[in-house]
Amino acid sequence: MLPPIEDSILQSNPKFAALHATLANNILNANGSTKHHPAQKERDAVTETLKSARIRAAKSHLIRTALSNLDLSTTPTTISKSKPPTKTPATLPTELLELILLLSSRLTSAPLSPSSQKLLEATPQWLSLPSNLSQIGSLISTHLQTQALALARIQSPTTNPSFLHRSIPKLNSAIQTLQSEIRNKQTNLATRRTELVSKTTTLLGLYHLATTLVILILEQSVHGSVSRHVKARSEMLAASAQSLSLQVREKAVRGEKMVYTEEVKGALREYVRHLRDGRERLRERRKEAERVLWGYGVGRMEEGGGEKEKVMKEIARVYGEMVMELKEVGRDVERLKGR
Numbered sequence: 001m002l003p004p005i006e007d008s009i010l011q012s013n014p015k016f017a018a019l020h021a022t023l024a025n026n027i028l029n030a031n032g033s034t035k036h037h038p039a040q041k042e043r044d045a046v047t048e049t050l051k052s053a054r055i056r057a058a059k060s061h062l063i064r065t066a067l068s069n070l071d072l073s074t075t076p077t078t079i080s081k082s083k084p085p086t087k088t089p090a091t092l093p094t095e096l097l098e099l100i101l102l103l104s105s106r107l108t109s110a111p112l113s114p115s116s117q118k119l120l121e122a123t124p125q126w127l128s129l130p131s132n133l134s135q136i137g138s139l140i141s142t143h144l145q146t147q148a149l150a151l152a153r154i155q156s157p158t159t160n161p162s163f164l165h166r167s168i169p170k171l172n173s174a175i176q177t178l179q180s181e182i183r184n185k186q187t188n189l190a191t192r193r194t195e196l197v198s199k200t201t202t203l204l205g206l207y208h209l210a211t212t213l214v215i216l217i218l219e220q221s222v223h224g225s226v227s228r229h230v231k232a233r234s235e236m237l238a239a240s241a242q243s244l245s246l247q248v249r250e251k252a253v254r255g256e257k258m259v260y261t262e263e264v265k266g267a268l269r270e271y272v273r274h275l276r277d278g279r280e281r282l283r284e285r286r287k288e289a290e291r292v293l294w295g296y297g298v299g300r301m302e303e304g305g306g307e308k309e310k311v312m313k314e315i316a317r318v319y320g321e322m323v324m325e326l327k328e329v330g331r332d333v334e335r336l337k338g339r
Contacts, residue, residue, distance in 0.1 A: 007198040030187065064107045066143045067136075072097055096132050099125045103136070 010017035029035055037043060072092055102125050106112075112120065120126055151171055152164045159167065167174075221227050260268075 006194065006201070008201060062144065063140060064104075066140045066147075067100065068104045068108060070100060070104075070139050070143055072100065095125065095128060096135060099128060099132055100136060100139070102126065103129075 005020060010020065027035060102120075102123075106120065145165075145168075148168045148171060149164050152159075152167045153161070155171070155174060156164070156167055
């Protein structure tokens with residue numbers, strides 16, 4: 001993959017950033033190879049040939065490995081065509097076992113000399129190879145089927161085991177998809193790591209700048225000319241406020257002396273004494289009225305006081321009605337005089 005570059009470098013060099021974007025998007029592949037090579041067609045042909053050779057080698061390796069790892073103790077037999085194939089124990093023939101062991105040893109060993117090759121091909125086991133190819137193929141197919149089912153079970157652990165055989169044809173494409181996703185995620189992870197480093201560097205730079213500004217502001221606030229000016233001005237304003245407070249108190253005292261002269265104070269004392277005398281006289285009049293009303297039975301329940309109170313209230317009511325009637329008669333007389 002292309003080496004990542006920090007954002008700060010790209011931001012400080014716009015031309016280099018444009019060149020890097022052109023290279024990464026239009027000229028180079030993710031693995032660093034060029035997209036526009038003069039011999040690209042020949043390269044594609046070689047790539048296809050290499051791919052075919054790798055497929056053949058992989059198939060050969062699978063067959064050799066399967067032949068070496070065959071379970072020679074049993075052989076599969078199909079119970080019914082309508083049901084999934086099941087395995088029932090069955091002993092393999094001795095001749096077939098010897099042939100499988102011979103083939104496995106031959107395929108995994110070093111090349112033989114011509115004489116050894118002729119001697120091997122003259123053995124009865126080797127001569128029985130054409131007649132036993134179908135059984136050997138069945139054993140290899142069963143082994144590969146078992147391995148494929150195991151891979152399918154790993155890929156889809158939640159799938160019903162009776163349906164795992166359906167996903168075997170899709171194993172190749174699924175594995176390729178997973179490998180592609182892994183590569184993409186690795187690339188994204190590397191890119192995000194680079195972005196994280198760049199953002200962390202930017203964050204540290206901003207933190208350093210903020211710390212510097214805080215220290216500068218603190219120095220200016222405590223020891224700067226602005227702070228000294230503010231302090232001096234506040235002290236001056238405090239002194240002015242104290243002076244104004246003293247002046248206000250002095251003027252208040254002078255105002256009291258100008259308004260409340262000795263004559264005014266004497267008059268106020270006489271007025272207060274007069275108010276006290278008036279209050280006492282009102283209290284005496286109230287007590288006298290209460291005694292008079294008490295004599296008429298108002299406020300007294302014993303000795304027929306309640307009856308007297310009712311009589312007095314009735315007299316007061318009649319008196320009030322008579323006064324109202326007199327006023328009405330007076331108004332009528334006035335109207336008659338006006339005519």
